[in-house]
Amino acid sequence: MTTHSDVNAVNGTSITPGQPAHHDKFPWKHIIGYVLSLILTFAALGLVLSSALPVTVDIVTIVVLAIMQLLVQLLMFMHVTENHGSRTHVMTLLFAFFVAITIVAGSAWIMTFRSSVA
Amino acid sequence: MLPHYFNHLFVSGIDIYIADVLIILASISIVGVLTYFKKWKWLWREWLTTVDHKKIGIMYILAAFAMFFRGGMDGLMMRTQLAVPNNHFLGAQHYDEVFTTHGTIMILFMAMPMLIGLINVAMPLQIGARDVAFPYLNAISLWTFFFGALLFNLSFVIGGSPDAGWTSYAPLAGPTFSPGPGENYYLFGLNLAGLGTLASGINFLVTIIKMRAPGMTLMRMPMFVWSTLITSILIIFAFPVLTVALSLLSFDRLFGSHIFSMTHGGMPMMWVNLFWIWGHPEVYIVILPAFGILSEVIGTFSGKKLFGYSAMVGSLIAIAFLSFLVWVHHFFTMGAGATVNSFFGVSTMLIAIPTGVKIFNWIFTMYKGKVRFNTAMLWSLAFIPTFVIGGMTGVMLAVAPADYQYHNSYFLIAHFHYMLVGGTVFGVFSGLYYWWPKMFGMKLNETLGKWHFWLFMISFNLTFLPMYLLGLMGMTRRMYTYPPGLGWSHLNMLETVGAFGQGFAMMFMMVNIIWSIKNGERDLTGDAWDGRALEWATTSPAPEYNFAHIPMIYGRDAFWDRKYGKDKAKYTLKAKPYTPIHMPNNSGRPFLMAVAFFISFFGFVFEWWLVAGLGLLAVFFFMFSRSFETNTDHYISVEEIEHTESGGGRS
Ligand SMILES: [Cu+2]
Numbered sequence: 001m002t003t004h005s006d007v008n009a010v011n012g013t014s015i016t017p018g019q020p021a022h023h024d025k026f027p028w029k030h031i032i033g034y035v036l037s038l039i040l041t042f043a044a045l046g047l048v049l050s051s052a053l054p055v056t057v058d059i060v061t062i063v064v065l066a067i068m069q070l071l072v073q074l075l076m077f078m079h080v081t082e083n084h085g086s087r088t089h090v091m092t093l094l095f096a097f098f099v100a101i102t103i104v105a106g107s108a109w110i111m112t113f114r115s116s117v118a
Numbered sequence: 119m120l121p122h123y124f125n126h127l128f129v130s131g132i133d134i135y136i137a138d139v140l141i142i143l144a145s146i147s148i149v150g151v152l153t154y155f156k157k158w159k160w161l162w163r164e165w166l167t168t169v170d171h172k173k174i175g176i177m178y179i180l181a182a183f184a185m186f187f188r189g190g191m192d193g194l195m196m197r198t199q200l201a202v203p204n205n206h207f208l209g210a211q212h213y214d215e216v217f218t219t220h221g222t223i224m225i226l227f228m229a230m231p232m233l234i235g236l237i238n239v240a241m242p243l244q245i246g247a248r249d250v251a252f253p254y255l256n257a258i259s260l261w262t263f264f265f266g267a268l269l270f271n272l273s274f275v276i277g278g279s280p281d282a283g284w285t286s287y288a289p290l291a292g293p294t295f296s297p298g299p300g301e302n303y304y305l306f307g308l309n310l311a312g313l314g315t316l317a318s319g320i321n322f323l324v325t326i327i328k329m330r331a332p333g334m335t336l337m338r339m340p341m342f343v344w345s346t347l348i349t350s351i352l353i354i355f356a357f358p359v360l361t362v363a364l365s366l367l368s369f370d371r372l373f374g375s376h377i378f379s380m381t382h383g384g385m386p387m388m389w390v391n392l393f394w395i396w397g398h399p400e401v402y403i404v405i406l407p408a409f410g411i412l413s414e415v416i417g418t419f420s421g422k423k424l425f426g427y428s429a430m431v432g433s434l435i436a437i438a439f440l441s442f443l444v445w446v447h448h449f450f451t452m453g454a455g456a457t458v459n460s461f462f463g464v465s466t467m468l469i470a471i472p473t474g475v476k477i478f479n480w481i482f483t484m485y486k487g488k489v490r491f492n493t494a495m496l497w498s499l500a501f502i503p504t505f506v507i508g509g510m511t512g513v514m515l516a517v518a519p520a521d522y523q524y525h526n527s528y529f530l531i532a533h534f535h536y537m538l539v540g541g542t543v544f545g546v547f548s549g550l551y552y553w554w555p556k557m558f559g560m561k562l563n564e565t566l567g568k569w570h571f572w573l574f575m576i577s578f579n580l581t582f583l584p585m586y587l588l589g590l591m592g593m594t595r596r597m598y599t600y601p602p603g604l605g606w607s608h609l610n611m612l613e614t615v616g617a618f619g620q621g622f623a624m625m626f627m628m629v630n631i632i633w634s635i636k637n638g639e640r641d642l643t644g645d646a647w648d649g650r651a652l653e654w655a656t657t658s659p660a661p662e663y664n665f666a667h668i669p670m671i672y673g674r675d676a677f678w679d680r681k682y683g684k685d686k687a688k689y690t691l692k693a694k695p696y697t698p699i700h701m702p703n704n705s706g707r708p709f710l711m712a713v714a715f716f717i718s719f720f721g722f723v724f725e726w727w728l729v730a731g732l733g734l735l736a737v738f739f740f741m742f743s744r745s746f747e748t749n750t751d752h753y754i755s756v757e758e759i760e761h762t763e764s765g766g767g768r769s
Contacts, residue, residue, distance in 0.1 A: 088327055095351065095438075096355070098439070099355045099442050103395055106443075107388075107391050109458060110391065110446055110454045111387065111388070111391070113452065113453050113454040113458070
């Protein structure tokens with residue numbers, strides 16, 4: 001034979017023939033997450049369109065809604081609480097926080113030039 | 119009730135009429151050839167519906183070549199216009215459109231898909247995987263990119279091209295200063311393609327994290343896989359910013375919001391800010407995979423293992439962090455003040471350190487190696503000095519006070535062409551010559567390849583080296599003509615000669631491809647270059663399932679070890695029987711979904727809400743129907759594997 005069949009045979013998947021892995025459970029988590037995301041998004045939109053409240057209250061509420069949205073995404077869709085692969089989860093989340101903080105703080109910082117010009 | 123953009127539909131101009139005719143002729147001939155040879159079914163079954171990562175990669179590369187041609191033509195038109203003073207080859211408006219499409223196409227529709235194509239071809243093979251993690255999503259990525267590019271290119275003949283630069287700065291790109299559908303094409307074309315890129319990033323990341331063959335730890339991965347991993351992370355964190363920015367500007371243009379306008383509390387600088395938060399990581403997204411290619415090619419053709427592997431990995435990770443800390447260097451002259459400029463100037467200069475580490479490692483890899491000067495290796499060798507010139511002038515630009523002089527001058531244009539052509543494009547060529555046998559089962563011709571290399575390399579320097587001088591002499595970018603007597607004329611003529619030289623050099627590559635299909639040296643071993651990583655452990659081209667047996671890995675340079683290493687014994691186990699291989703089914707849905715996206719976004723470009731709505735509805739229909747599909751995969755039988763393995767050119 002050749003050099004190619006001399007390695008250990010490992011079936012690439014954990015599924016055995018004739019038994020495709022189907023999750024029979026209804027994906028309630030995803031449906032709830034989806035509905036919650038829509039509610040949170042439209043709540044923020046409604047807040048801006050109505051403009052009944054003072055701007056500061058609007059902004060604080062939107063930030064709170066955004067953080068709730070983040071939690072919904074992480075818990076309902078991304079399954080951060082699941083155990084396997086937690087090391088990758090932690091590293092990805094840390095990098096995500098690094099990028100988020102850099103972008104938000106950096107943008108706020110450099111946009112202050114406006115007040116010094118005005 | 120004519121939609122109000124209807125009068126914009128048809129664009130006039132002699133070059134546009136020529137394009138119209140050429141497009142019609144090309145379409146007729148493609149349809150004719152496919153019908154004559156009865157290839158429609160073949161095209162649909164083997165290519166348009168495929169979920170095989172290798173075929174998807176090849177289609178990415180094909181589309182990217184078409185875009186290279188289009189973007190190259192734009193470049194030649196610009197250089198023709200600037201060849202002599204007071205030229206009237208192109209008008210000012212037309213010139214604006216040409217440089218806008220040149221930049222956008224070359225970065226988003228040429229460089230990125232070319233690299234994503236090479237990643238698709240080589241990365242899953244290098245980690246010993248059967249496919250990427252989400253093959254169906256991979257097909258969606260390809261087709262959204264393809265139809266995004268098509269939408270953007272359509273602007274040339276229908277409705278008019280965008281003309282606000284590839285950065286599309288607000289308020290110039292807003293509804294007041296850029297009326298008509300041109301900018302809408304930019305926004306929706308990029309957004310559609312961006313969706314595909316983001317999905318690719320997620321796909322590659324999960325593939326590398328989850329699908330490595332047993333024994334392949336992170337620190338045993340080939341450097342190309344490492345660079346893909348870091349690139350994927352950059353894509354995942356940078357592209358959402360682009361999507362948001364493009365969508366917000368679309369709101370301004372289509373629905374009359376005032377996010378980036380000059381009036382009603384809008385903030386045009388926020389566009390610049392958001393654009394470069396994406397835009398700077400983007401330059402690493404198109405350079406890191408090229409670094410990876412370089413590491414593979416230099417390792418293979420030096421016959422040595424990569425010098426300083428862990429330092430290479432460390433520098434990649436450092437670049438990932440730093441690339442998100444430097445975006446302000448694109449607008450030092452905005453007026454943000456000394457503290458801001460100093461911070462971002464210093465963080466920019468820091469990137470030179472990890473990059474320098476990599477350069478030295480490549481040089482030390484060659485040191486005392488048996489270097490073979492193949493065409494692939496020549497491109498990698500030329501990469502190093504050009505990239506160093508580009509990098510050093512980049513550090514000059516990072517000095518904020520000096521940048522007030524260089525900003526928006528030809529010096530800047532020279533710098534980023536040294537990075538993007540001397541870096542990315544040289545890297546891509548190196549990768550194409552290197553992996554060509556893996557993709558198509560034959561080598562490209564070395565003589566023609568060397569002609570291609572030398573002509574392109576010399577012409578490239580002829581084009582872009584004088585730009586540094588012109589920039590220092592005060593010539594600004596985006597200038598459509600200039601008066602005589604400024605001392606710019608000779609250098610501009612030289613650049614134009616160089617530009618046409620590059621176009622001429624590309625013809626050698628085209629001839630090479632055609633010649634090699636017929637006469638090229640067939641690669642029957644699967645190991646065309648005495649390679650080191652696992653992609654060379656299977657046939658050329660690789661079978662649908664990549665490896666009949668998933669390989670075991672005991673160290674870095676897994677395939678090299680198996681051939682010559684001290685662990686050779688471990689690999690020479692007895693042949694095991696084949697088992698059925700689990701593979702995903704082909705599907706026409708990704709293609710059709712992208713067509714629906716295309717129709718919808720075309721509607722948005724012209725504000726035809728009915729078309730836009732119906733298209734989106736179709737997109738949702740395809741997503742919905744996929745959710746309820748149960749028949750998504752199949753098994754390849756043992757007999758079929760035996761048949762493929764015995765006929766694969768290895769026996
Ligand atoms: Cu930058």
